[in-house]
Amino acid sequence: MCKTWLVISTMESSLCYLISKCLIILLCLCIHLFTRFLSSTQPLCHDSESSALLQFKQSLKIKESASKIASWKLGGDNNDCCLWKGIDCDENSGHVIDLDLSNSNLYGSINSNSSLFQLDHLQSLNLAFNDFSYSEIPARIGQLSRLTYLNLSSSVFSGKISPLICSMSSLQVPNLSNNSLDGSIPQRLFNFSYSLQVVNLKSNNLQGGIPQSWSEVNNLKLINLSQNKIQGQLPKSLAYCTALENLDVSDNQLNDVFPTYLAAQG
Template sequence: MSRDCCSWDRVICDEMMGHVIELDLGCSRLVGKIDSNSSLFRLSHLQRLDLSWNNFLNSHISPEFDVRVGPHNFKLLLQTLTQLRELGLTYVDIYSTIPLNFSSHFTTLGLKDTGLYGIIPDSIFHLPNLETLDLYSNYQLSGYFPKTKWNSSASLTYLNLNYVNVSDNLPESLGYLTSVHSLSLGNCNLRGPIPESISNLTRIESLYLDGNSLNEIIPSGMFSLPSLSYLSLGSS
């Protein structure tokens, strides 16, 4: 791709080599499809990609970005753009399962309301550099929390699984998420007690557990979390 694109809005290039490393097309009112031969898949140095809040189903965009975000191309994107660290596809229709293996480089996965379905792979909770995981409102996703320490526990600051079918007890392993600031687990079909280990989340600012079938007993440590400013337990 020509270096001229480095002067385009929403494109950031590496100053030394001229490689495109960031592409921010979020909220661009793009419509159309993305084909697997698109130039997008040749941006091998891309580290940040945001296609959120666009509609890639109704008509073609342009030959340059004539791509189809669907099950095949979602997985192709992850396979070919191996330097990606941040991926934003919020409200983009993917209609795919979640691949078993993600690059360990990932720090951000914004996959809110993308039509994902199937089982959440355990590996997604063990990405060592992951800071943000947003799977909100993927109603056909289901899964379980790891019962042991998550590899992402030291880095994860934002986790949103609202309206994802976890159908599990809250595990003691949540207590390892000592860096988390926002934890959203509303309407996840959770049951059982709130673990005592939740009192270890000393940096948490907002905690959403509403719409579940949790026990009424609240661990005393929750009331002494120093940073907690918002707690939602409605219908739990």
């Protein structure tokens, strides 16, 4: 009898232990799911940045039905601007770091007081394939000091490239191609950032020569200056751009399109 009681007691003890262990695991799972639910439902976007985005939207003419920013509005399920189309936020800080409004049917111009420049945590800005009505590229873009990627191609910009834009020391890939930019190519190209890898100024109206000082851009892999009005000769200093893999200067007015000192390097 005692032996039977001992077996039953041991079984009950094991069963209680198993049940308690299952309950602990279930509790941990519930806590994890509840934490994920809170993090997924809590708005990340900063109020100042959602306000800046809405002001930027209002400053432009937009074909609403075909634009990424048609859904940009506050209220209901739209209070988190990090969930708006064309926007990515840093998952830790909640700051807007990526703004992609390419092919968004934007019309008008971006003036120097635009609320766009309040988004000072931006790392990537893409406004390609819009229509900015032959306005100049606003110099204040140069104040977005964290930008590593800038794409303003095919967006009907004109005028000269501002020295302030060229002071952006974090840029890796600036693309200003297929616009109506004129004047000479800046001597101090994007502050000769060590991170600069690609420069695309294709299909503009840029004139003058290629600056000798470009040899200081040590990490450049691609330069596209094709379809401009560049004159003179390729500077010999380009031979010192040891990282350069692709140089396109076709359809210009250069005297020596592919000189022997660059041919020897390749």
